[in-house]
Amino acid sequence: MSRIVILGAGIAGHVAASHLRRKLPKEHEVVVVSPNSNYQWIPSNIWVGIGRMKPKDILFPLAPLYAKKHIDYKQAKAISFYPEGDAEELKPYVLAEYVAGANKGTTEKVTYDYLINATGPKLNFEATEGLSPGKNKTHSVCTYTHADEAWNALNDLIQQMKQGKKAKILIGTGHAKATCQGAAFEYILNVEQELRRHKVRDMAQITWISNEYHLGDFGMDGMLMSYGSNIMKSSEMVEMIFEDRGISWILGVGVNKIEDGVAQYETLEGDYKTESYDFAMLIPSFSGHGFKAYNKDGKDITNKLFKGFMIVDADYTPKPYEEWSVQDWPETYQNPLYPNIFAPGIAFAPPHSISKPLKSKNGTDITPAPPRTGMPSGITAKLVADNIIEMIKHSNNELHHKGSMGNMGAACIASAGFGMTKGSGVSITTYPIVPDYNKYPDTQGRKLGKTFGTIGLAGHWLKLALHHAFIYKAKMKPFWWLIPE
Amino acid sequence: MTRRISKYKRFLMMNPIIQFFKFIYLSIKIMVVVAGGHGGTREIN
Ligand SMILES: Cc1cc2nc3c(=O)[nH]c(=O)nc-3n(C[C@H](O)[C@H](O)[C@H](O)COP(=O)(O)OP(=O)(O)OC[C@H]3O[C@@H](n4cnc5c(N)ncnc54)[C@H](O)[C@@H]3O)c2cc1C
Numbered sequence: 001m002s003r004i005v006i007l008g009a010g011i012a013g014h015v016a017a018s019h020l021r022r023k024l025p026k027e028h029e030v031v032v033v034s035p036n037s038n039y040q041w042i043p044s045n046i047w048v049g050i051g052r053m054k055p056k057d058i059l060f061p062l063a064p065l066y067a068k069k070h071i072d073y074k075q076a077k078a079i080s081f082y083p084e085g086d087a088e089e090l091k092p093y094v095l096a097e098y099v100a101g102a103n104k105g106t107t108e109k110v111t112y113d114y115l116i117n118a119t120g121p122k123l124n125f126e127a128t129e130g131l132s133p134g135k136n137k138t139h140s141v142c143t144y145t146h147a148d149e150a151w152n153a154l155n156d157l158i159q160q161m162k163q164g165k166k167a168k169i170l171i172g173t174g175h176a177k178a179t180c181q182g183a184a185f186e187y188i189l190n191v192e193q194e195l196r197r198h199k200v201r202d203m204a205q206i207t208w209i210s211n212e213y214h215l216g217d218f219g220m221d222g223m224l225m226s227y228g229s230n231i232m233k234s235s236e237m238v239e240m241i242f243e244d245r246g247i248s249w250i251l252g253v254g255v256n257k258i259e260d261g262v263a264q265y266e267t268l269e270g271d272y273k274t275e276s277y278d279f280a281m282l283i284p285s286f287s288g289h290g291f292k293a294y295n296k297d298g299k300d301i302t303n304k305l306f307k308g309f310m311i312v313d314a315d316y317t318p319k320p321y322e323e324w325s326v327q328d329w330p331e332t333y334q335n336p337l338y339p340n341i342f343a344p345g346i347a348f349a350p351p352h353s354i355s356k357p358l359k360s361k362n363g364t365d366i367t368p369a370p371p372r373t374g375m376p377s378g379i380t381a382k383l384v385a386d387n388i389i390e391m392i393k394h395s396n397n398e399l400h401h402k403g404s405m406g407n408m409g410a411a412c413i414a415s416a417g418f419g420m421t422k423g424s425g426v427s428i429t430t431y432p433i434v435p436d437y438n439k440y441p442d443t444q445g446r447k448l449g450k451t452f453g454t455i456g457l458a459g460h461w462l463k464l465a466l467h468h469a470f471i472y473k474a475k476m477k478p479f480w481w482l483i484p485e
Numbered sequence: 486m487t488r489r490i491s492k493y494k495r496f497l498m499m500n501p502i503i504q505f506f507k508f509i510y511l512s513i514k515i516m517v518v519v520a521g522g523h524g525g526t527r528e529i530n
Contacts, residue, residue, distance in 0.1 A: 240489045240490065241489075243486075243487040243489045244486065244487065244488065244489040244490045245486070246486035246487075326526045327526050327527050329526065331524075331525040331526065331527065375519060379523060383523075402523075402524050402525035403523040403524065403525075404523070404524070404525050404526045404527075406526045407523055407524045407525060407526045408523035409518040409519050409521060409523070410518075410519070411515045411518060411519055413515075421499075421501060422499075424498065424499070427511055427515070429514070429515055429518045429519070431518055431521075436526070450517075450518050450521075452514075454507070454511065455490075455498055456497070456498035456499065456504055456507060457498065457499050457500075457501065457504040457507075458504040458505070458507035458508040458511055459511070461504070461508050462508060462511055462512065462515075465512075484516070484519060484520045485519075
């Protein structure tokens with residue numbers, strides 16, 4: 001009998017837990033440790049942030065589902081890792097603290113045979129002074145609670161605009177090394193459309209602020225893509241959309257301080273500037289959770305397990321941008337020192353960024369961190385689950401399932417406005433996610449045809465269809481496994 | 486605001502009938518890209 005412990009019940013953790021439970025006989029235990037009692041379909045937070053969906057539309061409670069599916073669930077947060085056990089506990093374990101219920105505040109040594117760390121990112125608001133959701137007129141859409149608060153504030157502003165107030169709206173990244181530009185991109189377009197719907201668009205100046213050097217970089221070094229019968233750069237496509245929607249932009253900047261209604265930022269030229277606003281949605285930097293790790297003698301081995309995020313089978317040797325290759329990216333998400341520990345989704349430490357790293361004249365890194373979107377998070381979680389299943393069934397450590405982001409496609413359906421007839425979406429697919437400049441030297445590292453973009457109402461329907469399909473899948477309803485990650 | 490998308494293109498983008506077919510086409514195309522498989526990059530088979 002094996003015990004597989006999964007930390008986190010986000011996209012990666014939940015995908016891993018559901019596949020493990022479906023494919024493993026009941027004698028093996030699947031345990032999920034996660035502090036949030038709800039599963040949330042994060043991509044739809046954008047619509048909560050414009051008031052077109054309620055938090056209840058994008059979440060469901062985990063405990064009843066896990067009870068029904070024989071998945072052991074602990075509403076707790078992992079604190080520290082003991083991959084060799086300790087003087088009293090011979091099995092490897094994770095120290096977890098309960099966050100709710102009768103055991104709240106107590107800790108437990110959760111032992112495991114296999115561990116999947118799918119704890120995603122810590123939303124590191126503290127890295128930018130004054131950036132905190134709901135404070136200083138800044139908001140976030142990274143959780144459903146944040147998104148709901150953002151909508152309340154935006155709605156207040158819309159009502160004021162209806163009374164004649166002119167407003168400035170600032171949306172983008174709130175740190176020099178933030179990622180998730182795609183979510184901010186969706187939000188700015190949705191906000192713009194909502195202002196039109198409320199007939200106050202002409203009262204608002206909307207500005208995009210980002211650490212990207214070019215529009216449409218998305219932390220992926222931009223893309224060259226098929227667009228209808230043309231070939232277009234993602235920068236050109238986003239520029240076209242922004243100009244068409246009357247959105248201005250500030251690029252290549254690191255926001256470093258927020259005061260009430262004022263964002264301070266540094267430019268690549270080394271200048272320090274400010275931008276005022278009445279409403280801002282700024283994505284914070286993402287970091288690891290600050291977990292500690294100890295060996296069986298109690299010696300701190302945190303740096304063997306973590307490099308901010310968890311160390312996996314990536315090549316972390318520091319090298320210049322020109323020498324980066326797809327081979328640097330992990331394939332199995334297995335920790336090299338402890339082969340029974342894996343980290344899919346956002347929880348693994350990337351070898352480096354995907355976008356070209358740039359420094360300001362003052363030496364500040366202003367480079368988007370690499371995104372790990374929902375699709376690669378799901379795919380990597382599933383392949384980790386499949387490898388663990390084979391390790392258990394064949395009692396060996398061979399890993400047959402591999403999935404490097406340098407050999408994996410992803411679809412990003414960015415909502416550009418909500419509505420069955422008035423909605424819009426920017427549908428982008430990329431293959432591979434991490435550009436392979438050796439394989440595709442003439443097309444900026446990606447395969448044209450498989451890397452394409454299109455804009456229109458169908459994109460909105462697709463995003464809505466994915467919302468329903470993925471919530472259906474997450475609820476593990478009949479034949480859920482037929483829906484791909 | 487600078488018009489960057491022509492009226493005709495906007496019509497194509499927002500026409501529900503055209504977009505219905507686009508929806509089917511996109512669903513299949515995305516499935517091909519995404520479900521088209523994934524693998525490692527270090528070993529050449
Ligand atoms: C607003 C927004 C919109 C997005 N839109 C899209 C989109 O349209 N398409 C797309 O593909 N991707 C999108 N993404 C990205 C996508 O949401 C992420 O790629 C995905 O959520 C990553 O999954 P994950 O499981 O690695 O992390 P998460 O989903 O963040 O899950 C982490 C889990 O770990 C738990 N956890 C945290 N700390 C601990 C701890 N100490 N112990 C145990 N558990 C812990 C959390 O409660 C959570 O359950 C969007 C992201 C945002 C923020």
